[in-house]
Amino acid sequence: xxxxxxxxxxxxxxxxxxxxxxxFGSFKALRGVDLDVARGEVVVVIGPSGSGKSTLIRCxxxxxxxxxxxxxxxxxxxxxxxxLAEVRRxxxxxxxxxxxxxxxTVLRNVTLAPMRVRGASRKLAVDTARRLLxxxxxxxxxxxxxxxxxxxxxxxxxxARALAMExxxxxxxxxxxxxxxxxxxxxxxxxxxxxxxxxxxxxxxxEMGFAREVADRVLFMDGGRVIETGTPEHFFQNPTExxxxxxxxxxxxx
Amino acid sequence: MGNVVTPAILHALLKGAVLSVExxxxxxxxxxxxxLIAALMRRSRALVVRGLARFYIELFRGTPALVQIFFxxxxxxQIFAWxxxxxxxxxxxxxxxxxxxxxxxxxxxxxxxLGYGAYLAEVIRAGIESxxxxxxxxxxxxxxxxxxxxxxxxxxxxxxxxxxxxGNYALALLKDSSLASTISVVELTLxxxxxxxxxxxxxxxxxxxxxxYLALSIVGSFLFSYLEVVADPIRRRRGRPAARLATAGxxxxxxxxxx
Numbered sequence: 040x041x042x043x044x045x046x047x048x049x050x051x052x053x054x055x056x057x058x059x060x061x062x063f064g065s066f067k068a069l070r071g072v073d074l075d076v077a078r079g080e081v082v083v084v085i086g087p088s089g090s091g092k093s094t095l096i097r098c099x100x101x102x103x104x105x106x107x108x109x110x111x112x113x114x115x116x117x118x119x120x121x122x123l124a125e126v127r128r129x130x131x132x133x134x135x136x137x138x139x140x141x142x143x144t145v146l147r148n149v150t151l152a153p154m155r156v157r158g159a160s161r162k163l164a165v166d167t168a169r170r171l172l173x174x175x176x177x178x179x180x181x182x183x184x185x186x187x188x189x190x191x192x193x194x195x196x197x198x199a200r201a202l203a204m205e206x207x208x209x210x211x212x213x214x215x216x217x218x219x220x221x222x223x224x225x226x227x228x229x230x231x232x233x234x235x236x237x238x239x240x241x242x243x244x245x246e247m248g249f250a251r252e253v254a255d256r257v258l259f260m261d262g263g264r265v266i267e268t269g270t271p272e273h274f275f276q277n278p279t280e281x282x283x284x285x286x287x288x289x290x291x292x293x
Numbered sequence: 294m295g296n297v298v299t300p301a302i303l304h305a306l307l308k309g310a311v312l313s314v315e316x317x318x319x320x321x322x323x324x325x326x327x328x329l330i331a332a333l334m335r336r337s338r339a340l341v342v343r344g345l346a347r348f349y350i351e352l353f354r355g356t357p358a359l360v361q362i363f364f365x366x367x368x369x370x371q372i373f374a375w376x377x378x379x380x381x382x383x384x385x386x387x388x389x390x391x392x393x394x395x396x397x398x399x400x401x402x403x404x405x406x407l408g409y410g411a412y413l414a415e416v417i418r419a420g421i422e423s424x425x426x427x428x429x430x431x432x433x434x435x436x437x438x439x440x441x442x443x444x445x446x447x448x449x450x451x452x453x454x455x456x457x458x459x460g461n462y463a464l465a466l467l468k469d470s471s472l473a474s475t476i477s478v479v480e481l482t483l484x485x486x487x488x489x490x491x492x493x494x495x496x497x498x499x500x501x502x503x504x505x506y507l508a509l510s511i512v513g514s515f516l517f518s519y520l521e522v523v524a525d526p527i528r529r530r531r532g533r534p535a536a537r538l539a540t541a542g543x544x545x546x547x548x549x550x551x552x
Contacts, residue, residue: 140450
């Protein structure tokens, strides 16, 4: 790790991908992706559907096994399932569909993993959960069940649930795409707050406002490759690649 | 009705009904265990294990319960005799022997539990497979292991989905337990037949038998409706039926406890 293209101001890379490839049958979802994410950096990944954005972050915590290349998270190289368990403890993930556990209260959703995986005492887990639920503004709903909450509230619980494992990195897979428009901002606000507190984040999203405002770096993917990467200013004001320009012209037309 | 419905006849019907319930409960319990094993085998990664489970399920779903009962009762003596003579005898020197035949009750339990195990296996498999993949992924990405994911994330909601079909098969089994009468298990149907041979009142006696089966079914049906409420965390907390039964045992009061 001598070279650090992620930007010197962030220090060493926390996540490092080299030549990562992923195939689904004959479909190549990732065709050699290189990416370094530094501690505290917020990377927003954008691109058309089917471009490999989701596959990229799903490979980082091993939900998809990559077929070639190397992925290193905090010095742990993902090779087999033992490494996976270790990596997953350090990497939080938030899904488009929230994926809360429906049979458990909000509180139990947040305390389950710390108690079962980290061996935290109930008291410690509950205290942590209450603090996190308060932080995402859901503390009053702690004893409700997921289906009693709105989508925005569920997604904030999902963020608290991931944070309860005290991850070093948070991955967001289109966290606001399944939400009604009026609920998008409450989730983005929580994410902004997280970024403001120095959390390392990789965010797949179509929210260009969020990318502009919060991202340290924007990554544009198409056809399983990283086409262009740069600061939000560079990216939105003078992108160099034609495909980036085309994509931006499509989504920023209105 | 004078001596048409004597205490002895009532007693015989009651005894028959009790045996029907015992036969059904024992069989259902075994069928659940068999079904769970078969369902897990069907989800195995090993082709042979999967194939075996599939073979068992198709075999028992595809043959009539009555044929299975006859096989268990009338065919096993011949098979056991051959096994004793040709397999167990030479292997163990005669120290391990199968019995000459199964008891009627044993044969009925064996046949019906294997038959219903095949149906319940499919119910269990469908329940497990209906759990949204995203919940499993969320659990995995929190670092939970396979056993914990099954125990905390997959099984509880899956059971909730399984309860209505479990109820269906329980009622079907109660009624199919009458097939055991054909191999001389004196359950409700056979005790009714025998009672009729004493009092010559088929209309009244078969109506009585039907009413008893119906009453048992209704009890079973209510039991499963109650289980549906218990398995649903939100309805459980609102505690409509739960609150009524709460006096008999655990309170509903710890809603939202720190569990």
